[in-house]
Amino acid sequence: MREIPQWTNDMAIRQWGAMPRTVLEQTEHGGDFAKRHLINPVLLRMLGDLNGQRVLDAGCGNGYLSRMLAERHAQVVGVEPGQSLYEFAVERETAAPLGIRYVQADLCALPDLGAPFDAVVASMVLPAIPDWTGAMRACVDALKPGGLFVFTVNHPCFEQLWPSWREHGEYRTRRYLAEYEIPGPSGVDFHRTIATYLNQLVSLGCQIAEIAEPGLAPETAADGPDGIDAYVHLPNFLVVAARRGS
Template sequence: MTSQPTNEDAIRQWNTLPREALEAMEPDGDFAKRHLINPVLLRMLGDVRDQRILDAGCGHGYFSRMLAERGARVTGVEPTDAMFGYAREKERAHPQGIRYVQADLTRLPDLHDVHDEGDGFDAVVCSMVLPAIPDWRPAMRACVRALRPGGLFVFSVNHPAFEQLLTTWREHGAYRTRRYLEEYAIPLTYATDFHRPISAYLNELAALGCRLREIAEPGLDPDVAREAAATASGIESYVHLPNFLIVAAERYRRFTPTP
């Protein structure tokens, strides 16, 4: 019997991401983040000037830097040596006042210092992180717990109904899937993602005392798709179907998270 992967296994996998892959995502992530995810995240967050924002699972820190450029007071949390080290290196080279903390999101330390006002972050962003965590519920709990009452939690995931959109579109000219309700692993180039139905994420969000504000299923601008078609076969699929699901919710009551 194959043992279930642990969060430590996932961290070790993501720690193998080579530096050239990180540099290729400067300054605003990869194609999908640039055209589909980032614009929605920034719109949902609104005016971030002087807002205390936690970038939960910040990776190599590109979105933390985008938020800091817009005037936010950013704390980034990342567990892997490779990406945490890269983010710290960028901050030393071009200081933006970002505080980076190396920690497992499921075992988040106290991130507030004596200069923080209030009792939590104004917003927590967790972009494309939850699908990479085998035991993900403690990570979502940590994100919500880090918010002040009324704070905004924004997260993005691979759209559970259309996760392998580009692959199947290239093969069939349409999207096909055979499994949705069960949880299963999706091997990637360097690590593994995990499929879960939409209900898993939304039900956990409700259980944690959050009120849903918005769900977005962004589609690619047809003009952008036409420009990219020469080097990205099947990219037109992103015009017709959503490859990502982005959720914004407010923490509206306190809760006592389970261990």
């Protein structure tokens, strides 16, 4: 197994940036099943009224969340380093303009994005970044004092919930405290503990406002893919909202 120190942001960006167009098209409207039913509703509730708010979608991928935010009348800047993801987001904005500004950049090396943001969202982004502490710092630095930072990650306790549930009818894991790779169909995520994420957030001067572990409604699971009922019983995602200090 490849050790995490061998990875660089550039390597991860190249891998994620080669995502096939078919995948991008399948997830252009609200993301995948889990994002539509578990992550997005919590994110939008935490963000609250977005009318006129300046929002950074950090690691915006194919732009589905940026479009959702813009449709709620936010002034959106989406940053995405991956080539195919960035190009798809720009293409959709060109075809149906919502006033979104897309920037191709590594989150750890952000260009000047203008005035500080009222809110920064990093949804399912930090686990995919080798230099995640640099990315989190950049997200917080982009906020105005008192601004809201909301991020989501695979729940560190239940990261491979779906395949485990399908195989065993329960969740099984053998390790938690070590950092390790989680290979996926489009790229690699990295396991880190809950404390690792939250302690870094606190060290950046943020005050945690809310933590959510969303569960799937039974009636929604009934219409979902095989094994998705695991999400009714255990959380596969962790959503954190925090305020930047003054």
